[in-house]
Amino acid sequence: MTASSAEPTRRDFLYIATGAVGAIGAAATLVPLVAQMNPDASTIAAGAPVEIDLSPITEGQIVKVFWRSKPIFIFHRAKKDIDAARNVDWHTLPDPESDADRVKKGHDEWLVVIGICTHLGCIPLAHQGNYDGWFCPCHGSQYDSAGRIRQGPAPKNLYLPPYKFVADSKIRIGEDETSKA
Amino acid sequence: MSGHSAYQPQSAFMKWMERRLPIAGLVHSSFVAYPTPRNLNYWWTFGGILSFLLGAQIITGIILVMHYTPQADMAFDSVEHIMRDVNYGWLLRYLHANGASMFFVAVYIHIVRGMYYGSYKEPREVLWILGVILYLLMMATGFLGYTLPWGQMSFWGATVITNFFSAIPVVGESVVTWLWGGYGVGNPTLQRFFSLHYLLPFVIAGVVVLHVWALHVVGQNNPTGVEPKTEKDTVAFTPYATAKDSFMMVCFCVVFAWFVFYVPNYLGHADNYIPANPAVTPNHIVPEWYYLPFYAILRAIPNKLMGVIALFGSIGILAFLPWLDTSKVRSANYRPLYRQFFWIFVAVCLGLGYLGSKPPEGGYVLAARILTFYYFAHFLIILPVLGLVERTKPLPNSISESILASKRAAN
Amino acid sequence: MSRTILAFALAGSLLGLTAIGSQPVAAQEHESPVPPRQTWSFAGPFGTFDRGQLQRGFKVYREVCSVCHGLKYVAFRNLEALGYSEAQVKTIAAEFKVTDGPNDQGEMFERPGRPADRFPAPWPNENAARARYNAVPPDMSVLAKARSYERGFPWFIFDIFTQFQEQGPDYIHALMVGYKAKAPEGFALPPGSYYNEYFPGHTIAMPPPLSDKQVDYTDGSPTTVDQYAKDVAAFLVWAAEPHMEQRKRIGFQVMIFLLIFAGLLYFTKKKVWADAH
Numbered sequence: 095m096t097a098s099s100a101e102p103t104r105r106d107f108l109y110i111a112t113g114a115v116g117a118i119g120a121a122a123t124l125v126p127l128v129a130q131m132n133p134d135a136s137t138i139a140a141g142a143p144v145e146i147d148l149s150p151i152t153e154g155q156i157v158k159v160f161w162r163s164k165p166i167f168i169f170h171r172a173k174k175d176i177d178a179a180r181n182v183d184w185h186t187l188p189d190p191e192s193d194a195d196r197v198k199k200g201h202d203e204w205l206v207v208i209g210i211c212t213h214l215g216c217i218p219l220a221h222q223g224n225y226d227g228w229f230c231p232c233h234g235s236q237y238d239s240a241g242r243i244r245q246g247p248a249p250k251n252l253y254l255p256p257y258k259f260v261a262d263s264k265i266r267i268g269e270d271e272t273s274k275a
Numbered sequence: 276m277s278g279h280s281a282y283q284p285q286s287a288f289m290k291w292m293e294r295r296l297p298i299a300g301l302v303h304s305s306f307v308a309y310p311t312p313r314n315l316n317y318w319w320t321f322g323g324i325l326s327f328l329l330g331a332q333i334i335t336g337i338i339l340v341m342h343y344t345p346q347a348d349m350a351f352d353s354v355e356h357i358m359r360d361v362n363y364g365w366l367l368r369y370l371h372a373n374g375a376s377m378f379f380v381a382v383y384i385h386i387v388r389g390m391y392y393g394s395y396k397e398p399r400e401v402l403w404i405l406g407v408i409l410y411l412l413m414m415a416t417g418f419l420g421y422t423l424p425w426g427q428m429s430f431w432g433a434t435v436i437t438n439f440f441s442a443i444p445v446v447g448e449s450v451v452t453w454l455w456g457g458y459g460v461g462n463p464t465l466q467r468f469f470s471l472h473y474l475l476p477f478v479i480a481g482v483v484v485l486h487v488w489a490l491h492v493v494g495q496n497n498p499t500g501v502e503p504k505t506e507k508d509t510v511a512f513t514p515y516a517t518a519k520d521s522f523m524m525v526c527f528c529v530v531f532a533w534f535v536f537y538v539p540n541y542l543g544h545a546d547n548y549i550p551a552n553p554a555v556t557p558n559h560i561v562p563e564w565y566y567l568p569f570y571a572i573l574r575a576i577p578n579k580l581m582g583v584i585a586l587f588g589s590i591g592i593l594a595f596l597p598w599l600d601t602s603k604v605r606s607a608n609y610r611p612l613y614r615q616f617f618w619i620f621v622a623v624c625l626g627l628g629y630l631g632s633k634p635p636e637g638g639y640v641l642a643a644r645i646l647t648f649y650y651f652a653h654f655l656i657i658l659p660v661l662g663l664v665e666r667t668k669p670l671p672n673s674i675s676e677s678i679l680a681s682k683r684a685a686n
Numbered sequence: 687m688s689r690t691i692l693a694f695a696l697a698g699s700l701l702g703l704t705a706i707g708s709q710p711v712a713a714q715e716h717e718s719p720v721p722p723r724q725t726w727s728f729a730g731p732f733g734t735f736d737r738g739q740l741q742r743g744f745k746v747y748r749e750v751c752s753v754c755h756g757l758k759y760v761a762f763r764n765l766e767a768l769g770y771s772e773a774q775v776k777t778i779a780a781e782f783k784v785t786d787g788p789n790d791q792g793e794m795f796e797r798p799g800r801p802a803d804r805f806p807a808p809w810p811n812e813n814a815a816r817a818r819y820n821a822v823p824p825d826m827s828v829l830a831k832a833r834s835y836e837r838g839f840p841w842f843i844f845d846i847f848t849q850f851q852e853q854g855p856d857y858i859h860a861l862m863v864g865y866k867a868k869a870p871e872g873f874a875l876p877p878g879s880y881y882n883e884y885f886p887g888h889t890i891a892m893p894p895p896l897s898d899k900q901v902d903y904t905d906g907s908p909t910t911v912d913q914y915a916k917d918v919a920a921f922l923v924w925a926a927e928p929h930m931e932q933r934k935r936i937g938f939q940v941m942i943f944l945l946i947f948a949g950l951l952y953f954t955k956k957k958v959w960a961d962a963h
Binding site for chain 2: 125126127129130131132134135136137
């Protein structure tokens with residue numbers, strides 16, 4: 095057969111093209127192998143927003159519900175709880191945030207927070223601690239009646255889930271005002 | 276091919292590594308510089324295809340296990356969950372199920388190549404026997420895996436196969452109860468079959484290492500059956516064999532993809548989409564296609580114990596092939612009489628496969644008995660006699676000589 | 687000598703091929719007729735579902751079949767694939783009653799369905815079904831893949847290439863139109879059963895479920911048993927294989943890629959071996 099020394103560049107192009115196509119194939123093969131570990135359709139569906147009826151929750155009561163496998167604390171605050179939260183200069187707090195910023199307008203008595211300690215993930219205990227809020231037994235973090243960190247190793251206030259009022263005594267957790275009704 | 280490899284590490288890191296764990300050198304001597312007969316045809320690419328498929332099955336299998344539940348009340352549901360909800364779950368499931376069939380297509384071609392070219396003959400007997408062991412492991416793995424979706428065929432196939440062992444005299448019933456973990460196939464059976472199905476592919480991988488090691492000690496056979504004599508007879512594995520293997524692998528993937536994407540349930544059985552029901556037996560219990568010839572042999576023998584012995588014997592007899600075939604000539608290219616019997620044997624196996632899918636009634640029974648007799652006769656009568664009486668064609672002196680001769684003939 | 691052996695072996699193989707014919711899976715003594723081939727929009731490598739047909743088929747399922755047959759692997763949210771909007775799916779879901787609980791009193795209760803719920807079972811358990819119907823109506827989620835019939839030699843070879851795999855919907859359609867008011871002469875039909883041309887053994891416990899004008903179609907399609915049978919069979923194929931269209935689409939892309947890749951590798955191989963021969 096003829097010796098092929100005349101056109102090295104064309105041969106190299108073939109090898110490069112083959113290698114490139116092979117690399118594309120390998121990358122494309124990887125896509126489903128990685129994607130399958132993302133939440134599947136039934137898990138995402140189960141994580142859809144939940145509606146909670148607030149009417150059975152009495153004043154001073156803290157109720158725990160689950161959304162996307164996370165515990166959500168719903169606190170029906172009495173006047174004294176709201177006052178206690180507002181009676182402090184919030185600029186001096188470890189994670190400065192005003193009480194008004196942590197509730198929905200016109201619904202000051204309802205505090206809705208994710209019940210996971212922002213330190214290392216334990217679930218704080220309600221109606222405990224020195225600040226009329228929560229106490230985390232794992233490492234001693236203490237939250238006030240607005241769910242803000244006051245004392246202890248936790249760096250941030252209890253997180254707020256996306257939620258909105260769909261009626262005066264009903265909230266939908268998982269959707270906030272920016273999403274459609 | 277042990278000894279000093281030609282691999283010379285270039286970078287400082289590789290020099291450091293090679294002195295401590297010479298993997299790069301081993302890979303180089305085994306898969307890059309390794310001398311390969313230059314006249315290998317495409318039938319020699321199926322070893323590489325099998326390795327690729329083993330990897331594919333392990334990867335898709337491990338991923339499927341992330342979503343599958345090996346419990347009798349939940350297994351079928353979990354497979355439907357995979358098919359409907361898991362991202363690309365349908366693809367992973369179809370890849371794994373059809374991959375098993377592709378695995379057997381490739382292994383049958385690989386075995387038949389060995390039988391045609393005499394790759395089982397001295398000095399490759401151990402290589403061949405390791406292959407038979409691999410085949411048995413594959414059959415066990417395939418059987419265990421098929422039970423996992425817990426459909427009607429899963430359940431009843433498991434019942435039939437485990438009942439084989441009741442044929443063992445004296446201890447048979449106890450063995451079956453021990454296998455079942457209960458008084459019939461049930462949840463304990465499913466859970467242990469799942470564990471073993473996860474285990475065996477890694478046993479296969481280990482035996483594959485031995486198989487490739489045994490191969491590299493004696494070197495590949497080639498279409499002439501004449502061992503390489505000089506360097507002119509061989510080429511380096513990379514890039515020559517690698518290029519051929521890669522091409523065939525992608526061609527094989529075209530067939531694989533055809534099944535996965537266009538006819539994904541063709542090789543399966545509709546009854547396995549019916550959840551397992553211990554109270555109702557399907558009218559025709561059939562194993563997957565790759566077991567059909569042996570199923571036909573089993574049913575051809577009217578006696579229960581002898582049928583089971585014949586089934587396992589029909590596979591076990593392969594291990595004795597190096598000694599049953601008395602011919603001194605390896606390749607069927609130079610054994611015209613053997614070649615005819617070889618193709619008859621292939622036809623008989625296909626015939627047995629077809630009969631395995633049919634109900635054991637009427638004319639099918641006699642046909643199965645005739646073909647079963649012929650199957651064993653091929654190994655026990657025809658091969659030993661043939662080697663002694665046939666006239667073979669003269670062998671070429673060397674591989675390179677045979678290539679030059681065929682070039683001259685072509686020009 | 688080899689020729690006699692060859693003839694012998696071939697004769698044996700041919701004996702095995704004697705019973706050429708197609709029979710429905712599970713037929714033994716009788717030969718049930720083969721369900722006639724229908725045309726399906728989803729057949730073939732570029733087949734797609736006809737969403738109008740799927741919606742009609744869903745209507746038939748809902749108004750007729752769902753009384754006895756479950757669809758437990760299908761969730762209401764999956765119905766968006768039929769062309770319904772999110773709001774429509776919510777409405778459809780709410781029309782079904784789903785068991786939930788236990789509530790704080792420890793009791794199970796019923797509530798309207800939500801998109802994330804799956805179709806509820808029409809009976810609480812199999813024993814209740816058997817008590818009510820003398821048989822357990824099979825769940826229909828994968829029914830279209832769970833029914834088939836033998837194609838016989840050589841058609842089962844051709845089927846790999848033609849991609850014929852519509853035995854399931856063909857059978858379902860045939861079953862629906864295959865009821866006979868009276869069993870043929872000499873056929874012993876047990877009381878409480880019905881004669882069906884295509885059911886293996888011809889004796890079926892399900893009474894003919896469809897009749898003309900039974901379901902209203904708003905798109906003008908004929909309200910005949912034949913049309914209902916076609917539409918519900920197509921719907922059941924979707925229920926069994928909701929990702930079929932994606933599978934075929936990705937399949938096309940994969941095949942093109944593999945053919946190109948194979949071509950490149952072929953020329954690579956030729957180039958690599960050019961100086962070795």
